[in-house]
Amino acid sequence: MALSVRNDQVEVTVLLPCLNEAETLEVCISKARRALDELGIEGEVLVSDNGSTDGSQEIAVRAGARVSHAPIKGYGGALINGLDQARGRYVIMADADDSYDLSNLEPFVEALRSGHDVVMGNRFRGGIAPGAMPVLHRYLGNPVLSWLGRRLFNLKIGDFHCGIRGFDRDRIRQLQPCMPGMEFASELVVRAALNGYDIVEVPTTLSPDGRSRPPHLRTWRDGWRHLRFLLVFAPRKTLIWPGAALFLGGLVGTSLLELGPLVVGGIGFDVSTLVYTCLAMLVGAQLLLFGAFAQIYGRYEGITNLRQADRWSKYLKLETCTAGGVALILLGLVGTIVAIATWGASGFGSQDVSATMRVVLPSSTAIGLGATLIFAGLFFSLLSLRRVSAAVADQEVASPSTLATTAG
Structure with missing residues (x-):
């Protein structure tokens, strides 16, 4: 991973991985920018684009975000690129499908300012709107994988795979994450736990995403990849x-x-x-x-x-x-x-x-x-x-x- 120079004037980077998110990208950027302004934070919104063909890049620029091309395909590839390109001291990552509440970043910022290395969102504590999470994910996949993560790595995390989380940019860069797919979500928290990082949870909400197309997540394939990663790392x-x-x-x-x-x-x-x-x-x-x-x-x-x-x-x-x-x-x-x-x-x-x-x-x-x-x-x-x-x-x-x- 090539080192990038951090802009010390930027405190928070809101990082959005993107692959054909034209329907929801603008509203996500607007919510994040408004939240940063209301908190009086010097921040930026960075869209790490994974090769969109629906004009997402142009939409992001018009909405006031910075766009970076991610050369490695996949959810993890986009986030690794974003981690490299982020200018802020802290990074708050979230999906660009308008399912996470980017208008409420204060709990993440406060926890990061308090010295926590990783701040995980917890959807079960914050609230899951009807239809926001498939029944299989809510009552089987997420609870099982979260339980396994707690047992294998002695973590006290209730929502192991929440898509919105904040972290100290330089501390996470030291871990050199490398998983290109959806299992990046597990890699980040597992590597942080194995290195003794301070991890905390804050409540967050989950809403139905605003896209008309199916999500990129594939239940069984990506669930297996998460499970495989957890087993190999312990x-x-x-x-x-x-x-x-x-x-x-x-x-x-x-x-x-x-x-x-x-x-x-x-x-x-x-x-x-x-x-x-x-x-x-x-x-x-x-x-x-x-x-x-x-x-x-x-x-x-x-x-x-x-x-x-x-x-x-x-x-x-x-x-x-x-x-x-x-x-x-x-x-x-x-x-x-x-x-x-x-x-x-x-x-x-x-x-x-x-x-x-x-x-x-x-x-x-x-x-x-x-x-x-x-x-x-x-x-x-x-x-x-x-x-x-x-x-x-x-x-x-x-x-x-x-x-x-x-x-x-």
């Missing part, structure tokens, strides 16, 4: 902890069933259960490794805790993984040889399937885990091969001002 809670639980459960089950049948609460467990405990070990180990890789990648991108990522980096060195992997493979080969020798002692005839499987299944699992561990070391080596420029960037990421903490 690798400990979504990958590492479940993987550890699955692996340890499988290890305990395999160790017990290897000795013989097991009865718990009147229910018998035997070789068929052993198959699934071995599977649990394999799947759990892969979840753990994927979670570790996610944290290491996040460390390079400045979104996870440095100590945790460095700890994984020590464990996943090629030499360490190769040594552990070879040991597991040898252990599995020993079990395989024992199974073959036992079969040979009977003249390679019929076998006691139950007794044989108690040796073969753990042995093959050990071989599989060993191979997985070796390849994990190779992958980490590839992941850690970085250019000099990237290494320099790491030093900047590791500085006290930008070091992130993880909630995942």
